[in-house]
Amino acid sequence: MSYCSKAYNEPSKPTVVTSTIPGPESKKQIEQLNENFDARPVYFICDYEKSQGNYLADVDGNVLLDVYAQIASIALGYNNPDLIKAAQSPEMIRSLIERPALGNFPGKDFNDILKKVLKIAPKGQSKVWSALSGADANELAFKAAFVYYRAKERGGFDVKHSEEELSSVMVNQAPGAPNLAVLSFKKAFHGRLFASGSVTRSKPVHKLDFPAFEWPQAEYPYYKYPLAENEEYNKKEDERCLAIVEQLIKEWPTTKGAKVAALIIEPIQSEGGDNHASAYFLQSLRDLTTKHNVVYIVDEVQTGLGATGTLWCHEQANITPPPDLVTFSKKCQSAGYFFHDDKFIPALPYSIFNTWCGNPSSMIIAGAIGEVIQRENLLEQANRVGDYLMAKLQKVAEKYPQHLGRLRGKATFIAFDLESAETRNKLLTLMKSNGCNVGGCAEASVRLRPTLTFEEKHADIFVEALEKSLASL
Amino acid sequence: MSYCSKAYNEPSKPTVVTSTIPGPESKKQIEQLNENFDARPVYFICDYEKSQGNYLADVDGNVLLDVYAQIASIALGYNNPDLIKAAQSPEMIRSLIERPALGNFPGKDFNDILKKVLKIAPKGQSKVWSALSGADANELAFKAAFVYYRAKERGGFDVKHSEEELSSVMVNQAPGAPNLAVLSFKKAFHGRLFASGSVTRSKPVHKLDFPAFEWPQAEYPYYKYPLAENEEYNKKEDERCLAIVEQLIKEWPTTKGAKVAALIIEPIQSEGGDNHASAYFLQSLRDLTTKHNVVYIVDEVQTGLGATGTLWCHEQANITPPPDLVTFSKKCQSAGYFFHDDKFIPALPYSIFNTWCGNPSSMIIAGAIGEVIQRENLLEQANRVGDYLMAKLQKVAEKYPQHLGRLRGKATFIAFDLESAETRNKLLTLMKSNGCNVGGCAEASVRLRPTLTFEEKHADIFVEALEKSLASL
Structure with a gap:
């Protein structure tokens, strides 16, 4: 008996009882919510009490197969025992x-809570610093990177800050507040606070009207699919993008007066369109960052915790030596960054610090999720079900080549592109009517983010709904 | 019977069983924790199971009267039923x-959870946006301020962003990423992320090595105490600081090319030394911000939720019209900002948005805390006990004028200054040995941050320990 069957009392299929979603009761409650809270982005009002496993219920009695899972934030399913x-x-x-x-x-x-979180740390990482969200995790990782970079510049971790640093920092000027940069990639999404927002490059709406640090953006490889048939093209694409990275690291100090202290990358750009980076690309970034003394940060906020078939997506690239800092949130519930080198602990205590230093409630849930993943072999399942689903989707893509392109994925972390934003949005609406809650990314992509308890039977239901929806486009 | 007596099974007095705090068991566990986490700032390892009401237990069997309360984050006390x-x-x-x-x-x-949070909103505020920490709350408030400011500059809330804004924002340049500033005050503390860190001005360690926005800092009034005897001096001090604020708002666009879009102030600077702002000062800032089209943000992260004798400290200044945005966290457990004007809801949905949009678990606790405060008249109690404690402290100050100066406070939100950092730190250590957990702020201040269930009997114990500690300085 599978873990999903043991753990949940799932329905055998979705139920759709309203002609549109949101239904009338959701609409009413959205209006009420809007009195107190900006409810314009709300899709529908959920009934979490009635949700089970991979099925999300709403207040109108609709029960949808959920392959979006709270923007990739539910690891195991609803009402997990x-x-x-x-x-x-x-x-x-x-x-x-x-x-x-x-x-x-x-x-x-607290130490036992932390140890459970560390049980799901990426290979090569042995310490953790806790945060409250993906954006917060990335910004704390930037802080660790900046402190480390400046210590090296200053000539050692024991060298004290100068009087000039101590005074200039209080008026937000160099050298105390140094003009350092974090390099990120076009279409990247790393959060929406001011530093994380400065490295986010996916859509204007995330950034408009907010002051930003003028930091460099490189290009993220954009591959042709299927990969096996486009090796030469994709390798060239990797080289093209790597050259841009190196050029920016070299030229930014001259053109913009800011040294590149850190580089941040998602192993798969998620919000930005499910763009994958090859193992070669990720390893080459390690080589480049080492060569140029740049801190290498891997953002696993969306890719982390198993959906790509390994606990952490970048582990598949076997980056050697491992990245310096790996950030996490979403499916782990708790947020923060993992690291292995004690040099990323600032010489000054209280340099990276805040009142709460993370949320132990979220950490407890993260530890429990990790235990279930390991006990129930859910990584093996994600790989198996991912292969099964991908094979079925390939057939759908062959049948609807006008609609469904660039099918790509690792395990159940799968995406494909529609021909336009309009068609994609229409498809997402149709999918809801056909019983599946699905999310988009970038302009015209669909991203599948099922839980780790997603099985072949769910894949069948999803593909059936997809075919039905594509047929009526 | 008081709420404290009904709710808790408190000891009648502190117990100190180890010669120093941290004791041997705490020390052992700090060392173990340090294997996984930067444990250098840890004071001692707590036993929250054995903590009750205003008493915090540690793993060595010490039970301290807690007048620091998790850096002002525990509203009601430990193990509240x-x-x-x-x-x-x-x-x-x-x-x-x-x-x-x-x-x-x-x-x-969710709407009911929100409504309970809104029951504790400051007078004049009717909507809320949820966040995850004080720093996060302040940065989201900045975003709301920037969007609002730019909409007005653009000529209206219905005027769309230009093509130039849409493209320039993706390379982090104006006009899409405008060069706007937030004005804050010397010694301010508003958090430690990059924008919140840019307006934080209390200590170099909070800021060193981190890039920052070059934003203006005004001066926060520094009053002479007792207030009643120094009215003329303090009024002049207000005028001096107000003139600096207005000058900065006027000159920053010319000298630094950045308009001041928002001003953020703590009604009492807490981390920065418990510096109070008069009602006149806070109202004058309202007048200045209105005159110069600057968004007025009041940071009530530490002052909020009752310890100053009103739910929100700035309510005592009766600012008219009310401040635009009021940020909160700490004692409320949940974080975010309150506001009253729908114009602070961005024209574009998803402009202020993120995956989680706050933490409902924390909001549930916040709502429950608010209910207890109102049901049990804990504001009245904070005022009564604050007066009682202040009267006793005045006597202590008269007895030890060489050590204890600038006694100041509202209700139980009280502080005083020692003659030096060294003496202050010595006093804090002595206070632990004498059974009280107390916190410092700024260089040489002591800040009292008891819970709202702190009573006269606790005040007696605290003052007794203080006298004993002062006598042995």
């Missing part, structure tokens, strides 16, 4: 009502 | 295990 147990544990109650200032006053159970 | 109930509620379990993407897929209970 192992997580309910974790949520009812005494350590959870304590963490909720006695939210500690973890850096100053950690509880006696 | 009302919060335990909230933590065990079905809506809490759901929010923990089905962490929703609140902006897209809110649950049916």
Whole structure:
């Protein structure tokens, strides 16, 4: 019996009872919510009590197969019994009502909570710093990178800050507040605060009207599919993009007066259109960053925790030596960054610090999710089901070549492109009417982000709904 | 019977069993924690299971009267039965295990959760946007301010972004990424991310090595105490600082090419040394910001939720019209900003948005805390106990004028200054040995941040420990 069958009382198929989604009850409640909160982006109002496993219920009685999973944030499925147990544990109650200032006053159970989070750390990473969201995790990783970079510039980790640094920093000027940059890639998404927003490059709406650091953007390889038939082209594409990266690292200090202290990359650009980077590209970035003394940050906020078939997507590239900092959030519930080199612990205590230093409640859930993934072999399942789903989608793509292109993926982390934004949006609406909650990315892509308990039977339902929707486009 | 006596099984006084704090067991566990996490700032390892009300237990068996309360983040006390109930509620379990993407897929209970948070909103504020920490709340408030400011500059909220804005923003340049500034005050603390860090001005360690926006800093009034005896001096100090604010708003566009879009202020600078701003100063800032078209943001992250004797500290200044955005976190557990004007909802949906849009678990706790404060008249208690404590502290100050100066406060939100950092730090250590966990701020200040269930009997214990500590300085 599969874990999904043991854990959940799932329906055998989706139920759609309203002619459009959102249905009338959702619409009513969206209007009420809008009195207090900007509810314009709401798709529908969920009934989480009635949701089970891979099925998301709404307040109108619709029950959809969910292959979007709260923007890739639900690892195991709705109403998971192992997580309910974790949520009812005494350590959870304590963490909720006695939210500690973890850096100053950690509880006696904090180290065990951390150790469980570290059990799901990427290979080569042995320490963790906790944060509150993907954006927060990335910005804290930038801080660690900047401190490290400046210590090296200063001539060592024991060299103290100069008087000039101590005074200039208070008026936000160099050298105390150095003019350093983080390099990112076109179409990247790394969050929406001010530094994370400065490296995010996917859509204007994420950035418009906000001051930003003028940091360099390189180009992310854009491959032809299927990969096996386009090796030569794609290798050239890798080389083209690598040359841009190196050029920017070299020229930015001269053209913009800012040294590139760090580089951040998603192993698969998710919000930006499910663009994949090859193992060769990711390893070459390691070589380039080492050569130019740039901190290498891998953003696994969306790709992390198993959907690509390994716990962390970049592990498949076997990057050697491993990246310096790996950031996480979403499916892990808790957020932060993993690292292996003690040099990323700032020489000054309190340099990277804040009141809460993360959220122990989220960390407890993250640890429990990790235990289930390992106990139930859910990585093996993601690979198996991913292969099964990909084979079926290839057939659909052959049948609808006018609509469905650039099919790509790792395990269940799959995407394809429609011919236009309009058709893509129409397809997403049709998919809801046909019982599946699916998300888009970039202008015209569809991204599949099912939970790790997604099985062949769910893949069958999804593909059937997809064919039905494509037929009526 | 007081709420404290009903709710908690508190000891009658502190217990100190180790000769130094941290004791041997804390030290051992700090070392173990340091294997996985930067544990240098840890004071001691807490036993939250054994903590009760205003008493914080550690793993060595010490039980301290806690007047620091997780850096001002515990509203009611440890192991509060009302919060335990909230933590065990079905809506809490759901929010923990089905962490929703609140902006897209809110649950049916989300509006009720929000409404409870809005019950504790400052007078004049009717809407809320949720965030994850104080820094996050401030940065989201900046985003709202920038969008609003640019819409006005563009000539209206219906005027679309230009093609030039849409393209320039993707390379982080104006006009899409405008060169706008947020004005803050010397010694301010508003968080430690990159934009919040740019307006934070308390200590170099918060800022060193991090790139920052070059934004203006004004001066925060520094009053002479007691206030009643220094009215003329303090009024002049207000005028001096107001003139600097206006000058900066006027000159920054010319000297630095950046218009001041927003001003952010703490009604009492907390981390920066418990510097208070008068009602006159806060109202004058409203007048200045209105005159110069600057968004007025009040940061109530540390001052919010009752310890100053009103739910929100700035309410005591009766600012008219109310400030545009009021940010909160810490004692409210949940974080975000309150506002009243729909114009702060961006014209573009998804302009202020992220995966989680806040943490419903924290919002549930915030709502429960608010209910207890109102039901149990804890504001009245904070005022009463604050007066009692202040009267006692005045006597201590008279007895030890060489050590204890500039006694100041509102309700239980009290601070005083020692003659030097060294003496202050020595006093904090002595206070632990004498059974009280107390925090410092700025260079030589002590800040009292007891919970809202702090009573006269606790004040007696605190003052006794203080006298004992001062005597042995």
